Amino acid sequence: MKKTEEKIKLYSAWYCPFAQRAWLSLLVNKRDFKYIEIDPYNKTEEWMRISKGFGTAPVVIEDETTLVDSLDILKYFDNPKTGTNYSPEIEETLSFINKDLIPSFYRFLKATNDEDLKKTRAEFTIFLNKFSNEINEKGQYYLGQNFSIVDLAFIPFAYRIDLLLRHYKEYIVAKEVKNFARYQQWYEAIIKAEFFKETKTGMDNYDEELINFYKVYSEGGGQEDVTKS
Numbered sequence: 001m002k003k004t005e006e007k008i009k010l011y012s013a014w015y016c017p018f019a020q021r022a023w024l025s026l027l028v029n030k031r032d033f034k035y036i037e038i039d040p041y042n043k044t045e046e047w048m049r050i051s052k053g054f055g056t057a058p059v060v061i062e063d064e065t066t067l068v069d070s071l072d073i074l075k076y077f078d079n080p081k082t083g084t085n086y087s088p089e090i091e092e093t094l095s096f097i098n099k100d101l102i103p104s105f106y107r108f109l110k111a112t113n114d115e116d117l118k119k120t121r122a123e124f125t126i127f128l129n130k131f132s133n134e135i136n137e138k139g140q141y142y143l144g145q146n147f148s149i150v151d152l153a154f155i156p157f158a159y160r161i162d163l164l165l166r167h168y169k170e171y172i173v174a175k176e177v178k179n180f181a182r183y184q185q186w187y188e189a190i191i192k193a194e195f196f197k198e199t200k201t202g203m204d205n206y207d208e209e210l211i212n213f214y215k216v217y218s219e220g221g222g223q224e225d226v227t228k229s
């Protein structure tokens with residue numbers, strides 16, 4: 001075990017899909033790190049100092065480097081040598097996931113009146129189908145045979161989509177995604193992997209706890225900015 005690797009600290013919140021991205025990335029890239037559970041909503045002086053004034057989970061610290069954004073963290077551990085040197089197609093997909101698909105998921109989860117529910121559901125279904133259609137046919141991962149940063153960027157949200165939209169909005173992914181076989185193959189390949197299971201925190205009732213945590217979102221509350229593109 002290299003000494004330098006022990007210096008990585010992951011400040012995470014167990015329920016947070018953005019933090020789960022960072023956690024997955026550390027596991028997939030086999031880095032040694034210290035997991036530190038925090039409440040990002042409790043803006044103590046110490047937390048604001050650690051998070052460089054952002055106050056959001058995740059935060060990763062390695063030596064002099066502090067990273068406060070989950071996509072930056074994915075890139076940092078994926079590609080330490082070349083940094084953010086991704087193809088335009090990958091950048092476009094990551095941007096689609098972050099700016100279209102994820103905010104649309106939160107808008108649907110938070111919708112309460114009939115009109116909003118109808119609108120957000122339809123919009124979300126279009127985005128989810130776009131993602132599904134673009135999963136490469138030549139393998140189980142988004143890019144085909146190669147596992148990539150795109151898989152990591154979306155899987156924590158895909159998990160919550162299945163769990164929370166089913167529970168709170170009676171939305172069944174299998175019925176809404178036209179090419180469901182491909183989506184399912186992608187989804188299961190990742191959620192059944194050991195590294196994914198490890199990020200389910202070890203809580204016996206993880207799914208139930210997540211459902212409880214997101215109840216306030218399903219009633220229109222919770223964090224605001226996640227719905228914005």
Ligand SMILES: N[C@@H](CCC(=O)N[C@@H](CS)C(=O)NCC(=O)O)C(=O)O
Pocket residue numbers: 013015016017018019040041055056057058068069070071223226
């Ligand atoms: N852009 C950030 C967003 C992370 C984020 O919104 N995290 C939530 C928890 S899931 C948070 O810390 N919220 C605290 C707050 O908004 O005060 C990332 O991708 O890392």
